[in-house]
Amino acid sequence: MSTLEKRLQEVYRFFENKDTVLGYRKLMDCALDTQNLEIYNQIIEVTDWKSKHPDNESEFITKCLKVLEDISKIPIEVYNNFKPIVTATNITKSYGSNSFSLGPINLSIKKGNVYGLVGENGNGKTTLLRVLAKELKHTSGNLNYDFDSKVNTDFELRSKLVYIPQRTQKWYGSLKDNLKFVLSNYGISPEENETRVLMMICRLGLWDYKHLKWSELSSGYKMRFELARTLLRQPELLLLDEPLANLDVLAQQVILEDLKSICNSLNHPIALILSSQQLYEVEKVSDKVIYLKNGKYTDNNNSETEETAEKNQLIIEIDCHCEREKLQQIFNPLQLEKLVFNGGIYVAYFDTNTQFYQVLEALGNHQIDVTYTRNITKSTRRFFVS
Numbered sequence: 001m002s003t004l005e006k007r008l009q010e011v012y013r014f015f016e017n018k019d020t021v022l023g024y025r026k027l028m029d030c031a032l033d034t035q036n037l038e039i040y041n042q043i044i045e046v047t048d049w050k051s052k053h054p055d056n057e058s059e060f061i062t063k064c065l066k067v068l069e070d071i072s073k074i075p076i077e078v079y080n081n082f083k084p085i086v087t088a089t090n091i092t093k094s095y096g097s098n099s100f101s102l103g104p105i106n107l108s109i110k111k112g113n114v115y116g117l118v119g120e121n122g123n124g125k126t127t128l129l130r131v132l133a134k135e136l137k138h139t140s141g142n143l144n145y146d147f148d149s150k151v152n153t154d155f156e157l158r159s160k161l162v163y164i165p166q167r168t169q170k171w172y173g174s175l176k177d178n179l180k181f182v183l184s185n186y187g188i189s190p191e192e193n194e195t196r197v198l199m200m201i202c203r204l205g206l207w208d209y210k211h212l213k214w215s216e217l218s219s220g221y222k223m224r225f226e227l228a229r230t231l232l233r234q235p236e237l238l239l240l241d242e243p244l245a246n247l248d249v250l251a252q253q254v255i256l257e258d259l260k261s262i263c264n265s266l267n268h269p270i271a272l273i274l275s276s277q278q279l280y281e282v283e284k285v286s287d288k289v290i291y292l293k294n295g296k297y298t299d300n301n302n303s304e305t306e307e308t309a310e311k312n313q314l315i316i317e318i319d320c321h322c323e324r325e326k327l328q329q330i331f332n333p334l335q336l337e338k339l340v341f342n343g344g345i346y347v348a349y350f351d352t353n354t355q356f357y358q359v360l361e362a363l364g365n366h367q368i369d370v371t372y373t374r375n376i377t378k379s380t381r382r383f384f385v386s
């Protein structure tokens with residue numbers, strides 16, 4: 001079965017299981033992959049219908065399945081150039097005015113992948129994003145870009161390589177008009193402009209907000225607008241600085257899933273690097289996590305380093321109502337190596353042979369009232385708590 005057929009089948013299953021909200025978002029991703037304006041118009045019609053009939057789920061599903069069937073008849077040009085779009089070799093950046101220094105950093109960034117950029121405050125996340133975005137000149141090392149076509153002007157570069165900073169600028173007029181303005185710079189006909197913009201409005205869940213002004217949108221919807229504006233330009237490399245700031249927990253999950261799905265497009269995959277303090281959420285969708293410590297990072301995928309060797313030690317975070325001594329007693333038979341209490345939660349380090357389920361079993365057997373626990377053995381969270 002081809003990747004496309006698998007995707008269509010996945011969408012079909014979402015509707016079959018009545019996961020209609022997720023199913024519809026995935027259906028729209030398949031629609032975007034067709035690049036077909038008639039399909040876009042069908043999605044726009046269904047979205048409009050849905051906003052007028054929010055409670056008629058069965059008819060909504062019927063309409064969606066009809067679009068899905070039409071999509072399945074359209075040949076999709078599958079993108080298959082997965083060589084790195086950016087390669088950074090030993091890049092560094094110093095500001096001169098202070099002692100902070102970024103790098104050396106070694107990275108290889110590919111389309112269709114999501115890279116989570118994490119690290120404590122002031123460790124250089126924004127600096128790295130701005131260097132990759134060519135907003136800041138790096139001090140030393142090599143930075144090579146390999147876009148699909150030659151970039152001749154700054155305008156072309158800014159279409160392919162988009163950086164969205166933490167604080168975005170205010171705009172004037174309606175959301176929809178601002179999006180249409182983006183495409184008008186690309187010489188697209190008015191009808192096609194309208195269709196493409198409305199399709200993007202549908203995809204980013206902005207249908208009910210399309211006539212609103214900047215001041216009328218919440219921070220989350222402002223971020224969605226910025227994404228819509230960016231995606232209309234069909235970037236190859238997208239750099240987002242803290243896109244989750246100001247979003248509630250549910251909105252964070254939805255936007256991350258949306259971003260992952262959009263970056264995984266069959267027809268137009270995007271390489272996405274996003275910085276965030278929301279470790280677990282970001283790790284969940286990232287193909288790779290870039291952890292900056294004192295401004296340094298080395299892509300150690302294939303090398304057996306201290307970090308990879310350390311992976312096997314079981315590290316667990318626990319929030320529970322239990323005295324330290326008692327917890328120590330419970331964990332000692334499980335080859336506890338270290339128990340750290342940081343005032344809020346315990347972090348327990350066990351021997352490599354200890355399994356997470358054994359820890360859960362021990363806590364259960366002693367009827368410990370656990371509020372929260374997580375195995376952080378493979379999470380970059382282990383660097384933050386150590």
Ligand SMILES: Nc1ncnc2c1ncn2[C@@H]1O[C@H](COP(=O)(O)OP(=O)(O)OP(=O)(O)O)[C@@H](O)[C@H]1O
Pocket residue numbers: 095097098100119120121122123124125126127128
């Ligand atoms: N324009 C600048 N001139 C001088 N120093 C700067 C400049 N921008 C950032 N720095 C310094 O570089 C260091 C890294 O900052 P950066 O904003 O890249 O970190 P960050 O990881 O994004 O931090 P945060 O999580 O707080 O956003 C800090 O010490 C900061 O003071």
